[in-house]
Amino acid sequence: MSNAxxxxxxxxxxxxxxxxxxxxAYETLKSSGLKLDLTRGKPSAQQLDLxxxxxxxxxSYVDAAGTDTRNYGGLQGIAQLREIFAELLWxxxxxxxxxxxxxxxxxxxxxxxxxLSGGVDSPRxxxxxxxxxxxxxxxxxxxHHTLLESLGIEMLTVPMQADGPDADxxxxxxxxxxxxxxxxxVPTYSNPAGAVCSQEVAAKLASMPTAAPDFKIFWDNAxxxxxxxxxxxxxxxxxxxxxxxxxxxxxxxxxxxxxxTFAGAGVGFLAASVEQVKWYLGHLGKGSIGPDKINQLRHAxxxxxxxxxxxxxxxxRDIIAPKFAEVQRILRQRLGGKGVATWxxxxxxxxxxxxxxxxxxxxxxxxxxxxxxxxxxAGASYPYGNDPDDTNIRLAPTFPVAEEVTAAMEAVAxxxxxxxxxxxxx
Amino acid sequence: MSNAxxxxxxxxxxxxxxxxxxxxAYETLKSSGLKLDLTRGKPSAQQLDLxxxxxxxxxSYVDAAGTDTRNYGGLQGIAQLREIFAELLWxxxxxxxxxxxxxxxxxxxxxxxxxLSGGVDSPRxxxxxxxxxxxxxxxxxxxHHTLLESLGIEMLTVPMQADGPDADxxxxxxxxxxxxxxxxxVPTYSNPAGAVCSQEVAAKLASMPTAAPDFKIFWDNAxxxxxxxxxxxxxxxxxxxxxxxxxxxxxxxxxxxxxxTFAGAGVGFLAASVEQVKWYLGHLGKGSIGPDKINQLRHAxxxxxxxxxxxxxxxxRDIIAPKFAEVQRILRQRLGGKGVATWxxxxxxxxxxxxxxxxxxxxxxxxxxxxxxxxxxAGASYPYGNDPDDTNIRLAPTFPVAEEVTAAMEAVAxxxxxxxxxxxxx
Numbered sequence: 001m002s003n004a005x006x007x008x009x010x011x012x013x014x015x016x017x018x019x020x021x022x023x024x025a026y027e028t029l030k031s032s033g034l035k036l037d038l039t040r041g042k043p044s045a046q047q048l049d050l051x052x053x054x055x056x057x058x059x060s061y062v063d064a065a066g067t068d069t070r071n072y073g074g075l076q077g078i079a080q081l082r083e084i085f086a087e088l089l090w091x092x093x094x095x096x097x098x099x100x101x102x103x104x105x106x107x108x109x110x111x112x113x114x115x116l117s118g119g120v121d122s123p124r125x126x127x128x129x130x131x132x133x134x135x136x137x138x139x140x141x142x143x144h145h146t147l148l149e150s151l152g153i154e155m156l157t158v159p160m161q162a163d164g165p166d167a168d169x170x171x172x173x174x175x176x177x178x179x180x181x182x183x184x185x186v187p188t189y190s191n192p193a194g195a196v197c198s199q200e201v202a203a204k205l206a207s208m209p210t211a212a213p214d215f216k217i218f219w220d221n222a223x224x225x226x227x228x229x230x231x232x233x234x235x236x237x238x239x240x241x242x243x244x245x246x247x248x249x250x251x252x253x254x255x256x257x258x259x260x261t262f263a264g265a266g267v268g269f270l271a272a273s274v275e276q277v278k279w280y281l282g283h284l285g286k287g288s289i290g291p292d293k294i295n296q297l298r299h300a301x302x303x304x305x306x307x308x309x310x311x312x313x314x315x316x317r318d319i320i321a322p323k324f325a326e327v328q329r330i331l332r333q334r335l336g337g338k339g340v341a342t343w344x345x346x347x348x349x350x351x352x353x354x355x356x357x358x359x360x361x362x363x364x365x366x367x368x369x370x371x372x373x374x375x376x377x378a379g380a381s382y383p384y385g386n387d388p389d390d391t392n393i394r395l396a397p398t399f400p401v402a403e404e405v406t407a408a409m410e411a412v413a414x415x416x417x418x419x420x421x422x423x424x425x426x
Numbered sequence: 427m428s429n430a431x432x433x434x435x436x437x438x439x440x441x442x443x444x445x446x447x448x449x450x451a452y453e454t455l456k457s458s459g460l461k462l463d464l465t466r467g468k469p470s471a472q473q474l475d476l477x478x479x480x481x482x483x484x485x486s487y488v489d490a491a492g493t494d495t496r497n498y499g500g501l502q503g504i505a506q507l508r509e510i511f512a513e514l515l516w517x518x519x520x521x522x523x524x525x526x527x528x529x530x531x532x533x534x535x536x537x538x539x540x541x542l543s544g545g546v547d548s549p550r551x552x553x554x555x556x557x558x559x560x561x562x563x564x565x566x567x568x569x570h571h572t573l574l575e576s577l578g579i580e581m582l583t584v585p586m587q588a589d590g591p592d593a594d595x596x597x598x599x600x601x602x603x604x605x606x607x608x609x610x611x612v613p614t615y616s617n618p619a620g621a622v623c624s625q626e627v628a629a630k631l632a633s634m635p636t637a638a639p640d641f642k643i644f645w646d647n648a649x650x651x652x653x654x655x656x657x658x659x660x661x662x663x664x665x666x667x668x669x670x671x672x673x674x675x676x677x678x679x680x681x682x683x684x685x686x687t688f689a690g691a692g693v694g695f696l697a698a699s700v701e702q703v704k705w706y707l708g709h710l711g712k713g714s715i716g717p718d719k720i721n722q723l724r725h726a727x728x729x730x731x732x733x734x735x736x737x738x739x740x741x742x743r744d745i746i747a748p749k750f751a752e753v754q755r756i757l758r759q760r761l762g763g764k765g766v767a768t769w770x771x772x773x774x775x776x777x778x779x780x781x782x783x784x785x786x787x788x789x790x791x792x793x794x795x796x797x798x799x800x801x802x803x804a805g806a807s808y809p810y811g812n813d814p815d816d817t818n819i820r821l822a823p824t825f826p827v828a829e830e831v832t833a834a835m836e837a838v839a840x841x842x843x844x845x846x847x848x849x850x851x852x
Contacts, residue, residue: 040498048487048496055487055720061478070474070688072466100526101718108713112538116553116577127542127553143715150712151542262496265720286576287534289569292527292718294481294691 004337007424019421025414026367034372036408041191041350042399043263043316050315051261057298064300069293075281078293080300081267087306088225089255090237091271097280099291103256103268107218108147110252110270113283114181114216115151120249120279122214126153126181135173135183137165139353139381139392141191144184144220148383155383156180160190164197167204178211182218188235189223192353192381192394194346202236207245217242217251223349224255225313228321231347239271248273252280257299259350260312267291267299323397323405327352330406334413340420351394353381354412358389360419365393367415373408430763433850445847451840452793460798462834467617467776468825469689469742476741477687483724490726495719501707504719506726507693513732514651515681516663517697523706525717529682529694533644534573536678536696539709540607540642541577546675546705548640552579552607561599561609563591565779565807565818567617570610570646574809581809582606586616590623593630604637608644614661615649618779618807618820620772628662633671643668643677649775650681651739654747657773665697674699678706683725685776686738693717693725749823749831753778756832760839766846778821779807780838786845787816793841799834 010018061070064080076082077098086093099106115132118125126132132153136145137160148155158169165185174180183205187197205217217238224235238251249272257266270280303309328345331354335341343354356364361378368375376394379387395412397405436444487496490506502508503524512519525532541558544551552558558579562571563586574581584595591611600606609631613623631643643664650661664677675698683692696706729735754771757780761767769780782790787804794801802820805813821838823831 042498045494045497048494051496052487055484056482058481061474061481068471068474070477070690071471072468072684072689074690102714105714112542115542116538143712147712150709258498262720263498264496264500264716265718283576286569286573288528288531290690292691292721294688295718295721 006337006339007420008339015421015425019418019425022414022418022421026371026418029411029414030371034407034411036372036400036404036411037374038395038397038400038408038412039374039376040399041259041396043259044319044399044401046319047316047398048262050312051302054261054298054302057301058294059301061294061297063293063297067293069297072289074290074293075285075288076277077267077291078296078300081296084300084303084306084309085255085269086271088309089221089253089269089271091239091253094274095239095271095277097270097277098296099268099270101265101268101292101295102258103220103222103254103270104143106268106270107220107254109284110218110280111147111151113280117283119214119216120276129179131179133177133180135165135170135180136383137183137185137190138383139192139387139394140184141186141220142376142380142385144218145383148184157383160193160195162195164195164201165205167201167208170205171208174208174210174212174215176211180210181212181214182216184218184220186220186222187238188221188233189226189346189349191222191349192351194344194349194351194353196233196348197236199236202238203241203245206238206242206247206250215250219251219253221253221255222259225309226259226350227313227317227348228324229347233348239273243273249276252276260309260316261299261302265295267296320398323400323402324352326402326405327395327397327409330409330413334410335416338417338420341416350398351396354393354395354416355391356393356416357420357423358391360416360423361387361390361393363419363422364412364415367418368412371411371415373411373415375412432763432765433846434765441847441851445844445851448840448844448847452797452844455837455840456797460833460837462798462826462830462837463800464821464823464826464834464838465800465802466825467685467822469685470745470825470827472745473742473824474688476738477728480687480724480728483727484720485727487720487723489719489723493719495723498715500716500719501711501714502703503693503717504722504726507722510726510729510732510735511681511695512697514735515647515661515679515695515697517665517679520700521665521697521703523696523703524722525694525696527691527694527718527721528684529646529648529680529696530569532694532696533646533680535710536644536706537573537577539706543709545640545642546702555605557605559603559606561591561596561606562809563609563611563616564809565618565813565820566610567612567646568806568811570644571809574610583809586619586621588621590621590627591631593627593634596631597634600634600636600638600641602637606636607638607640608642610644610646612646612648613664614647614659615652615772615775617648617775618777620770620775620777620779622659622774623662625662628664629667629671632664632667632673632676641676645677645679647679647681648685651735652685652776653739653743653774654750655773659774665699669699675702678702686735686742687725687728691721693722746824749826749828750778752828752831753821753823753835756835756839760836761842764843764846767842776822776824778823780819780821780842781817782819782842783846783849784815784817786842786849787813787819789845789848790819790838790841793844794838797837797841799837799841801838
């Protein structure tokens, strides 16, 4: 069908006609007064409703260990909750810290400690190094990038592939350059590509020689349990791999319940070697007398055990999988075969990564904005907001209700087609 | 009565007899198998019970502004709660940040931002200065000191007087020394002396010339509403004073509900000039998507308004004032007139500061420990744990139940008398 003909194969006249068609469609879109938002990986109200039981918990303020959770103390977080997430993350409870409402803040704190004091294996505080650099697989998570940038940590990029970061590229970079102190990875259902870091890639990263003695893998497992299908990806066991390779303090794992229970009122987790947990708590203890243990107990009671978490996540899947399917349906139907875009079809996580014709991502985002559709700024998935090919757009379909996903994606498709036609018409 | 005769006026024989008497009393004490703790300024279970209503709140997850508090966002904290504490702290709601469960962590974060990036008025990040120093009024709060020490910030001391830090001494230090970047003050019912910083002292600190352009007053108003009598001290309005003196960004105020509601699950607050709040949020936003708004809403609902907080604090007073009275009774009865100790009789806060004969504080703490009474380590109220006169002991009577306070204080008195007799006997 002509509808699926690649735009590059159209004659000049055909392309002009196609462009006019898309322009007309876009004008109609613009006049329809939409106000939609596909920018942020936020759970929808319906998803949040799954956790409303938390609002009546805890039933008692005394935890399983007999601690009055209302008072100060317990820097590492309550064992009752650490046990549940230790099982889910395949680590021991003593390797887990349960913190406040944000794993991003725990990552930030870890970076601050490294900057101001250095790690367990650092020759000096990172702030005293002439230069500190980090590897960022791209496309990646903008908040990782802005945090590194705010600390003056330079970013190098490697491609994020279907099985995780390009491990050979990473190994080549870190082998001789002691200024490269770390890599930040979303290993499971990566933001935004939905990639799952394989056991092989994880093993390479865990064992590769690094010029920096204190090289860190920030293993941000934000979507570890966020399956969209019954084909549930298992996160690579990076702590065991690193330990076996003689680098027990290389990885630091992070996770949270932000996209499990309440985005703003969940519990963040850090997991690492026992030595590194001790290091983290040593620094944490200088500025904290303990986390909100009541909220931790609230969560432990709500889940009951690790299976409680797994079961709860199926409730999320039932709500958001249809939205992801709708994104796929519209992309396939509107853009399939046109040679103007490729996109991911993730089996978990919160995003679809859309690659449009190089040089048109910003134009697509602008067109969408003018038509009332907020998209994540083009380039947002790249350090310094700089997508060198201006090709990547991150789509986040969880927050809008289903009809809005449909309307927004139809609009996105129109914008992609119009931008492509403009580009090809030169 | 001979019982109240200063020990220094005793003859050698009398002193020897006195010492023997105290030694016997101490042996009895030791054999009575006590296990008591006067170390930490923690609320008692009975105080925590005052806030158990929180466990059933919030009744709705939507705040007064219509925000779904379950989701991400709202970096500054919900207006509904900021309004209540703005009124209590005499500032505008836009000057207040409502954070997580710890104002200590907000102070730490502020220091981190200053170290890594510098303040609104800093020529460079503090970490890039050759030397950074802070003034610590003594006796003071050990956690302030350990935090500064962990960041390599040197500490200078000035005396904490009944009306606040010795402002003339402070002014003399900061006038010509640009390495002195700040002072940390507990202005109301100070830890441990119970001093209240007067409007005059606050005005001097707010207006004094400082060699450092980015000099900061960390105004840790942890006990602002923690009155022990109906003579309720009003905190000096340091933000207005500094603003009027042309130094709007000099003070940063901190407060929290840790000793109002639940010590581990309260809400911390920061208040400053609007410009400085913007600076703080700019840094905070690099590593946080927002605080636990549900816990903030829980608190806003619980209090209702500022008067709700004031009323709630009278419940605390009713519980802890008798404990403080018991401390005074025993100190007066056992040590009064003996010339071996002086102590504060605070009208608010969490502590009694006991000064024993110079050179005997460590000995008192050791004797107490051996008899099963945990006291805060001697010197804990001084930077680097170094009380040059070995004279100060911090007593924290809120956590134990009333009978324990009595038993512990009787024991402390015995230890003070024995240590004094030992010392005077040479």
